[in-house]
Structures are given as structure tokens and as C-alpha cells.
Amino acid sequence: DIQMTQSPSSLSASVGDRVTITCRASQAIGGYLTWYQQKPGKTPKLLIYAASTLQSGVPSRFSASGSGTDFTLTISSLQPEDVATYYCQGYNGAPWAFGQGTRVEIK
Amino acid sequence: EVQLVESGGGLVQPGGSLRVSCVVSGLSVSTEWMHWVRQAPGEGLVWVARISPDGKRITYGEVVKGRFTISKDDADNTVHLEMNSLRVEDTGVYHCTTRRDYGSGKAVDFWGQGTMVTVSS
Numbered sequence: 409d410i411q412m413t414q415s416p417s418s419l420s421a422s423v424g425d426r427v428t429i430t431c432r433a434s435q436a437i438g439g440y441l442t443w444y445q446q447k448p449g450k451t452p453k454l455l456i457y458a459a460s461t462l463q464s465g466v467p468s469r470f471s472a473s474g475s476g477t478d479f480t481l482t483i484s485s486l487q488p489e490d491v492a493t494y495y496c497q498g499y500n501g502a503p504w505a506f507g508q509g510t511r512v513e514i515k
Numbered sequence: 516e517v518q519l520v521e522s523g524g525g526l527v528q529p530g531g532s533l534r535v536s537c538v539v540s541g542l543s544v545s546t547e548w549m550h551w552v553r554q555a556p557g558e559g560l561v562w563v564a565r566i567s568p569d570g571k572r573i574t575y576g577e578v579v580k581g582r583f584t585i586s587k588d589d590a591d592n593t594v595h596l597e598m599n600s601l602r603v604e605d606t607g608v609y610h611c612t613t614r615r616d617y618g619s620g621k622a623v624d625f626w627g628q629g630t631m632v633t634v635s636s
Contacts, residue, residue: 409576409577442622444560446560451610451626451627451628451629452560452626454614454622454623454624457616457620457621457622458620458622460620461619461620461621463621463622463623464621493559495559495560497560497562503562503565503574503575503576504550504552504562504565506552506559506560506561506562507559508559509559509560
């Protein structure tokens with residue numbers, strides 16, 4: 409099965425900062441990667457699908473890129489409402505595989 | 516409106532069994548891949564199992580393989596997860612979820628609020 413490894417596991421940044429989260433797959437998964445945002449007490453929210461496609465209603469400060477084994481999620485200007493845990497998820501035909509999550513906080 | 520509503524969680528002793536269910540409305544389990552995802556308190560998301568629309572393709576995560584069984588009832592539009600030989604580390608909220616790929620990078624997913632399973636003596 410595919411394993412997904414995210415880094416960092418947590419980060420603290422100031423409002424307006426650029427934030428980058430990376431995700432690495434244990435084997436090539438093409439562009440079959442999703443990014444989720446989860447706030448406390450809520451179910452995950454789909455932000456990015458197919459590695460780089462921003463889903464409807466997601467602010468344009470979120471972007472993502474990558475293919476194969478290496479992927480990134482970027483928040484161009486961190487806002488207070490972005491405080492959450494972010495998960496990558498590989499889904500290349502094989503079972504889903506989540507990264508361990510990156511907790512994003514405001515400094 | 517699509518709704519996924521889980522039930523059946525509770526407290527069970529290690530080695531015990533439990534069956535959780537997910538009643539779906541607004542879409543048909545006979546046309547969608549259905550998944551179970553769990554989340555231990557304060558921990559991350561863990562994919563548990565999936566079942567194909569025709570019910571013939573079933574896959575399990577390594578952590579539950581051989582102990583859990585996913586099934587569905589198309590007539591009741593319900594997905595089940597039978598959990599046997601439960602371990603303390605199986606404790607968590609179990610979510611039913613599905614995702615629909617519309618192509619060109621567009622998708623929509625639906626999640627239930629989950630049902631809490633606690634494995635403890």
C-alpha cells in the first residue's frame with residue numbers, strides 16, 4: 409500500500425505569511441492527490457483535487473502542485489481562518505492513504 | 516441534499532465485536548464507492564475500508580485486514596462495517612464517506628459526522 413509522509417507535522421506562522429506544506433508518496437501516484445483541511449470538531453473539507461485543482465469556494469490564496477511522489481500545498485497569505493490541520497491523501501487506484509497531518513497555527 | 520448518518524458505535528471490550536452502519540440519502544450506494552475512515556481522539560485520519568458500487572471489489576487497510584468486514588445493502592441504501600477482534604487502538608470516530616469525480620480536476624465529497632467506537636476494558 410502507498411504511504412504518505414507530510415512535513416512539517418506542525419507550524420506556526422504570522423498572519424500574511426506564506427506557508428508551504430509538503431507531502432511525499434512512497435511510490436509514484438501521478439497526479440492522484442487530494443488536500444483536505446480539517447478544523448476542530450468538523451469533518452474534513454476538500455480543498456484541492458487531482459494534485460492542483462482548487463475546488464469551488466476555496467479561497468485563491470490556496471494553491472498546490474506536484475506529481476509522481478512529491479507534492480506541495482501553499483497558502484500565499486495566511487489568514488486566521490486557515491488555522492486547521494491539513495492532510496494530503498493519495499488515491500492512485502489503490503486504497504486511499506492519508507498523510508499524518510500538518511497542524512497550522514497563528515504565531 | 517446528500518446525508519450520511521452513522522450509528523452503532525459504543526463501548527466494547529478488547530477482543531469484542533461491534534457493527535456500525537451508515538444510512539445514506541440523496542445518492543445511491545449502488546452507484547458510488549463507499550469508504551470508512553476513522554480518527555482516534557486528537558489523531559489523524561486513517562482509511563479503513565472501501566466497497567465498490569457493485570459490491571464486488573472490497574479493499575481493507577492493513578490495520579484492519581482480517582478483522583473488519585465492509586458490506587452494503589442497496590435496498591436500504593446502507594453501508595455496514597462489522598468489526599471483530601477489536602483492539603484498544605481501534606478506538607475512534609468512524610466516518611462514512613464517498614467522493615464523486617466529475618473529471619477535469621473537479622470532485623465533491625460527502626462525509627457523515629461519525630460514530631464513536633471506544634475499545635476499553
